[in-house]
Amino acid sequence: MDDQIRKFERFRALHLSGVFVAPNPWDAGSARLLASLGFPTLATTSAGYAFSRGKLDSRAALDRDEILRNAAQIVAATDLPVTADLENGFGDAPRICADTLRMACAVGLVGGSVEDATGDPDAPIYETSLAVERIRAAAEAASDLPFLLTARAENYLWGRPDLTDTIRRLQAFSEAGAHVLYAPGLPDLQAIRTVCAEVDKPVNVVAGLVPPHHTVAQLAKAGVRRISTGGSLARAALGALMRAAEEIALHGSFDYAQHALPTPVIEGMMAPKPPDAPMQNKDRPDDPGSSQS
Template sequence: MTQIQPQHAHLLRALHERGLILPCAWDAVSARALQQAGSPAIGTSSAAVAFALGFPDGQVAPRDTLLAALERTLNAVTVPVTADLEGGYADTPQGVADTVRAALSLGAAGLNLEDASGQPDRPLLPADEQVDRLRAARAAADALGVPACLNARTDTYLSGYGDTDADRLDETVRRGRAYLRAGADSVFVPGLTDPPTLRTLRDRLGGPLAVMYAPGGPDAHILLRAGASRVSTGPSLFLAALGHAATLSAQFRERGTLDTPGALPFGTVQGWFSRSPA
């Protein structure tokens, strides 16, 4: 069974300092596959987890259902896992703290908390509200004695905030600085993949910056060299696996055969869950 893992939190921090390429899982078996492929740490993608459970993205799935899925994921691996907790599945800082406490008690080493509001007329929470939520999250982690990597996500780029690129950058800097002061270890800006803008933002933030890889965009190594401390996949691996399964299904229906190069042997996957993770 999983348990509080402060040593995993320390390891996750060290990996960020070197520059972390972070694949994101959506369930126990995908997490184990990523570990077996050599990943020193794994993230979860909230969108991919929700889809795998039959829910849309955006804090729709019940909190307890998501935490149960996280527990199964944590039980499947021995490397650090950082959990995408969306907005904390709560309306108040105390509720966010409760979610953070639950995730860390299950064994998570890090977590994402985002400032997306889920409301089309106001896509971002007010920055001061998000600051209160981040402070509560950090206090909850400190009370457990877990130096969890708190990745404060801002959706300024995904939401298309502002009228100009300069407006968007300025607001990202304003929010990012406030989130770092509130106890975040890094600022996560999905939707930002332009290396020059990334460099500028990193310099103006004065703190670690995480981004999400976009298929067809600059590769992860370029993004790390531009100043990111972490590049994650988000739901891309899940969507690719889903697309591949759909393609194979269509081929099977039409041709009656399955071309599955790279497929893992049944016995290998069976073995992962027939003994302790290794």
């Protein structure tokens, strides 16, 4: 628990020191790859995990046990703080959200998000009072744990582009005890700027979900404190796989291999470093966005 508390303190401090990026690995291997590039923290992705298992990213396809099992593997893969996508808490009742949060903390996570989406296409968003009670129950469970609770308002992902209601929900979630606020799918920088100005807690924004794709500098100027990538890195990896496979199937060529990471580079990333080991120059490219062949 001492190590988890140290990770929690690191994670909490990041939200007080300006903007940072929390990329989303979908398994232990992708977690180690991302950690090798010097990111300060990681976040899990239910979408990325679902795709890796040949499943849909849905409440019906994913259960709490497998999501937490995957999160535990990511936690064990690096010494970074990890926050998790906890879906809607895996149940409608507030007590289930509280139970999920305690279970998440028990596998070593230092944060997690709970959304107000129901999983029911006919009524996709919880009524506000129930949504708030669910966050309040999760916040009370977190009150004596090394755990940062993120509350998600899902209007824009479910065909309800109502900024006023989204802000009202986020404000209510903050009052209920959430530590971080998150409204995925906001349409533009002005909406993001407005949300950040109208709430009193750090705001997370997901990058790579819908265009336009803003830069870290633009989001920082808008007031964002945390940037996640959701399932976009997993989709980028699948895109590279599909392009390589199509090249083979359609052209009978293997030129894709010149862009693949060399095995020694991957093996270097997969071998965990001792705690507090300094990162060598060869471990971190000067430009994290550059390709390696």
